[in-house]
Amino acid sequence: MIETNTTVVIKSVNETHDKEGSLITYGIAEFSYRGKDGVVIDEISYRAKGTPAVDIKGSGEYPQGVATGYINLQVNEREGYKEKVATLVIRGFISTGKTLPQLAQFGATKEETPDFAQELLEENINSDSNEELSDIPF
Incomplete structure (x- = not known):
């Protein structure tokens, strides 16, 4: 398991509930890191359950x-090739109280969760083991 603490901007929030009625949110989160050419902004799919x-x-x-x-890596087999899909499983979220209005410009479309991430989430929700989405902190 690759544990992380990072500052993110939540770009999309989709929601569902599990069998017990706990709220599950998922979507796209944006984060930045320093690469060899300077600051790089990237996206990752995320999911959270319960309090987060x-x-x-x-x-x-x-x-x-x-x-x-x-970071949860899942193997997605499609049309004869394997793809590793990374998902940030959020077990704690503390809002800084800031929103980034420059991201929500007039006429911008809301980001949607990619189809493969949605399918993987639905598989996890429907499986009997909810170990990855537990409410228990580290």
Whole structure:
């Protein structure tokens, strides 16, 4: 398990509930890191369950915050090739109280979760083991 604490901007918030009624949020999060050519902004799909999901949902549009969790790598087999899909599983989210209005410009479309990430999430929700989405902190 690759654990991480990182500052992210939540670009999309989709929600569902598991069999027990716990809120699950998922979508796209944006983060930045320093590469050889300077600052690089990248995206990763995320999911959260329980308290972090409620925090993300209640933070408003394009919230910036600190996410604590781990990177989950899943193998997606499609049409004869294997692709590793990384998902940030958020086990704690603290909003910094800032939103980034420059991301939500007039006429911008809301980011949607890619189809393969949606399918993987649905597989995890429907499976009997919810180990990855537990409410128990580290």
